[in-house]
Amino acid sequence: LSEVAAQLTTPVEHLPGITPRQADSLRTLGLTNLGRLIAHLPMRHEKIEAESPIGELTPDQVVSARGDVTATRLVRAGRPRFEAVLHDGTDGGRLDLVWFNQSFMKSVVVPGVRLRVQGKVKKRGPGLQMANPKWEVIKPGEEEPPVREERMRPIYPANENIKSAAIERLIERALPVGLPLIEDHLTAEYRAERALPELREAYQMQHTPASEEDVPRSRRRLAYDELLLLQLGVQMKRAHLRTSLRAPALKWNKGIDKHLRERFPFTLTPSQDEVISDIARDLSRTIPTNRLVQGDVGSGKTIVALYAMLMAVSSGAQASLMAPTELLAEQHYLSITRILEGSRVRVELLTGSVAPAAREPMLARLAEGAIDILIGTHALLTSTVRFKSLAVAIIDEQHRFGVVQRAALREQASDVSSTPHVLVMTATPIPRTLAITLLGDLDVSSIQGLPPGRKPITTKVASFADRTAIYAHIRARLNAGEQAYVVAPAIYPPGGAQSSDGELGFLPAIEPLPAQEGIGGMAPASAAPPLSAGPPLRDITTLATDLEQTYLPGKRIAMMHGQLSRQLREAIMERFRAGLIDCLVATTIIEVGVDVPNAAVMVIEQADRFGLAQLHQLRGRVGRGGAQSECFLIADPTTPEALERLTTIERSTDGFHLAEKDLELRGPGQIFGSRQSGLPPFKVADLTRDRQLLTMARKDAAAWIKESPRLSRPEEHLVLRRMLKAYGRHLGLGDTG
Numbered sequence: 001l002s003e004v005a006a007q008l009t010t011p012v013e014h015l016p017g018i019t020p021r022q023a024d025s026l027r028t029l030g031l032t033n034l035g036r037l038i039a040h041l042p043m044r045h046e047k048i049e050a051e052s053p054i055g056e057l058t059p060d061q062v063v064s065a066r067g068d069v070t071a072t073r074l075v076r077a078g079r080p081r082f083e084a085v086l087h088d089g090t091d092g093g094r095l096d097l098v099w100f101n102q103s104f105m106k107s108v109v110v111p112g113v114r115l116r117v118q119g120k121v122k123k124r125g126p127g128l129q130m131a132n133p134k135w136e137v138i139k140p141g142e143e144e145p146p147v148r149e150e151r152m153r154p155i156y157p158a159n160e161n162i163k164s165a166a167i168e169r170l171i172e173r174a175l176p177v178g179l180p181l182i183e184d185h186l187t188a189e190y191r192a193e194r195a196l197p198e199l200r201e202a203y204q205m206q207h208t209p210a211s212e213e214d215v216p217r218s219r220r221r222l223a224y225d226e227l228l229l230l231q232l233g234v235q236m237k238r239a240h241l242r243t244s245l246r247a248p249a250l251k252w253n254k255g256i257d258k259h260l261r262e263r264f265p266f267t268l269t270p271s272q273d274e275v276i277s278d279i280a281r282d283l284s285r286t287i288p289t290n291r292l293v294q295g296d297v298g299s300g301k302t303i304v305a306l307y308a309m310l311m312a313v314s315s316g317a318q319a320s321l322m323a324p325t326e327l328l329a330e331q332h333y334l335s336i337t338r339i340l341e342g343s344r345v346r347v348e349l350l351t352g353s354v355a356p357a358a359r360e361p362m363l364a365r366l367a368e369g370a371i372d373i374l375i376g377t378h379a380l381l382t383s384t385v386r387f388k389s390l391a392v393a394i395i396d397e398q399h400r401f402g403v404v405q406r407a408a409l410r411e412q413a414s415d416v417s418s419t420p421h422v423l424v425m426t427a428t429p430i431p432r433t434l435a436i437t438l439l440g441d442l443d444v445s446s447i448q449g450l451p452p453g454r455k456p457i458t459t460k461v462a463s464f465a466d467r468t469a470i471y472a473h474i475r476a477r478l479n480a481g482e483q484a485y486v487v488a489p490a491i492y493p494p495g496g497a498q499s500s501d502g503e504l505g506f507l508p509a510i511e512p513l514p515a516q517e518g519i520g521g522m523a524p525a526s527a528a529p530p531l532s533a534g535p536p537l538r539d540i541t542t543l544a545t546d547l548e549q550t551y552l553p554g555k556r557i558a559m560m561h562g563q564l565s566r567q568l569r570e571a572i573m574e575r576f577r578a579g580l581i582d583c584l585v586a587t588t589i590i591e592v593g594v595d596v597p598n599a600a601v602m603v604i605e606q607a608d609r610f611g612l613a614q615l616h617q618l619r620g621r622v623g624r625g626g627a628q629s630e631c632f633l634i635a636d637p638t639t640p641e642a643l644e645r646l647t648t649i650e651r652s653t654d655g656f657h658l659a660e661k662d663l664e665l666r667g668p669g670q671i672f673g674s675r676q677s678g679l680p681p682f683k684v685a686d687l688t689r690d691r692q693l694l695t696m697a698r699k700d701a702a703a704w705i706k707e708s709p710r711l712s713r714p715e716e717h718l719v720l721r722r723m724l725k726a727y728g729r730h731l732g733l734g735d736t737g
């Protein structure tokens with residue numbers, strides 16, 4: 001294949017200088033064609049010092065030098081090695097060379113031979129040593145090879161089939177063919193204003209940097225591209241929503257406001273009022289609302305959601321509330337029906353537990369408009385769920401900002417010319433810049449502080465050995481008429497039916513997350529350190545028996561977990577709420593949605609098994625009444641990270657602080673990785689490091705979309721295509737140009 005005919009889509013095996021075998025190896029890294037090969041960026045660069053006289057070599061650097069071999073020896077004892085001494089005639093010009101298991105060298109490298117070597121040099125006693133250096137003989141009479149300049153060597157992601165050095169050679173060979181084919185989606189003028197190198201130049205600089213500065217300079221261009229493309233997508237989507245979709249404008253006036261508030265069992269806090277006015281203003285317009293309401297655990301988001309839903313009902317439209325777990329949906333259903341008791345508002349609950357026989361008529365009434373508020377789990381997103389006029393859709397405790405889910409919700413309005421207003425409620429505070437990147441199409445409101453009369457929760461970390469004392473203390477509080485939660489990581493004893501709670505997360509969250517890859521909000525228990533480390537998971541079945549027989553004899557104890565039927569769950573929660581159960585032994589199923597003010601103490605067993613955010617959520621179940629609440633974390637942490645998590649949670653009850661700490665402990669990659677955002681991860685950009693670049697990309701994208709909302713000008717064709725390819729599917733923009 002001639003260079004002229006090559007395309008970025010040309011398979012690697014057709015490229016000049018690549019053998020079929022090498023092509024096979026490249027394929028194991030996903031490098032199937034020329035374009036992908038060139039887009040395979042180094043993960044880092046290693047500085048190779050310029051060749052210098054031996055006396056000037058810098059220890060611990062990769063260096064090159066040349067000189068004459070003055071002595072050699074073969075050592076057979078121990079690990080066989082071949083040693084040589086190199087002199088270059090300068091002051092201090094002696095370098096000891098050693099090669100292991102290469103005895104054949106004794107016939108090539110003999111005294112008198114002139115060598116050029118490259119490798120990492122170490123200080124060894126008074127002199128310098130280089131182990132296993134690369135070497136070449138400079139033949140007598142031949143011209144001396146030129147002195148090597150300092151160089152940045154790219155280190156590539158590699159695997160057992162092909163090493164970084166081999167990839168480096170192949171890419172270097174492919175560059176002259178591939179680079180000319182790379183078109184830039186940014187104009188020269190645009191780049192100049194931002195001091196960005198041309199795209200092909202950026203790739204060239206990554207693969208074969210001419211200087212140390214080339215590396216960050218080209219990285220900046222490639223990171224900017226990623227951020228810009230995402231921001232263009234996000235803002236294009238936002239512009240599209242604003243201009244082409246219409247939501248019902250809901251009525252809002254003093255009368256309605258007064259009427260709604262009269263139903264509420266308490267006065268709203270100033271912060272709740274503020275958030276409500278943001279929302280009400282949004283809802284009274286035809287621009288579809290897309291707002292994130294964040295507020296710490298227990299800050300009172302439900303009532304805000306209810307206000308929005310009732311605005312829909314006052315306008316004769318419908319509302320929905322979607323929760324991540326059945327338990328939370330059930331609890332919302334119960335508390336909302338309680339608040340609305342005696343009103344004409346018709347509320348129903350739809351979860352996976354609703355029998356088909358009951359489901360059919362419910363869906364029929366929904367489609368007729370005979371249900372005003374539908375509460376449920378992700379079952380609400382099923383295509384058979386059709387509203388007559390859905391005006392407000394609330395997603396509660398969503399920790400993944402699935403644009404995908406919001407898109408699915410929008411499709412439920414039967415009238416295509418009308419899309420619902422969407423509100424997302426979350427207790428997971430997100431640093432603002434990051435929120436904007438990932439949720440660029442969402443407005444954000446925050447509920448600050450907690451409702452009045454709350455006392456801060458006291459948190460204590462204790463060891464397994466303290467259990468007796470802790471439970472004695474719990475017993476005393478139960479004797480005084482209070483209630484308690486005891487949380488453990490598993491339902492059944494080891495070897496029992498199942499070792500962890502099969503509780504549903506939110507949509508994609510259903511699958512358990514691998515270790516430590518939990519989400520800012522709620523990593524399931526399985527997100528804790530690997531199960532093989534430490535003792536087996538303590539289970540609530542054994543624990544409940546222990547409590548009954550040993551620690552809390554005579555107390556009314558019940559278990560709560562995801563394997564119970566809805567009837568049982570509801571009955572238990574009702575009894576707990578009514579004070580007929582003293583102690584609820586539960587899995588993390590209670591981490592959201594359980595709200596019983598008289599329950600003022602919590603014990604979390606094997607607390608080192610839980611993530612920071614999850615501990616915060618769990619702890620948020622207490623501290624909901626006027627009594628002084630306590631949370632005991634029983635743990636014997638085995639890793640420094642676990643210890644730090646526990647110390648952090650012991651010291652702070654501030655969700656924002658904890659979120660930041662979580663970010664620090666786990667890194668934004670973990671928290672803001674694709675799992676949470678629903679977006680593919682960045683290859684180059686790094687949200688902690690590139691904040692400034694992000695701000696710039698965001699501004700640039702906003703200006704760009706303002707001028708050309710659909711990127712439909714001919715010169716924008718390339719940028720549009722690249723944006724759609726990267727993010728179109730995720731943003732619901734279609735994925736081809």
Ligand code: ADP
Nearest residue numbers: 266267268269297298299300301302303451595
């Ligand atoms: P979250 O933000 O975690 O969803 P909830 O909405 O469940 O919090 O509210 C926590 C508790 O605080 C509930 O018992 C709720 O009734 C109560 N609450 C909410 N707002 C107020 C308020 N303004 N005054 C008194 N209690 C409130």
Ligand code: MG
Nearest residue numbers: 301302396593
């Ligand atoms: Mg809530």
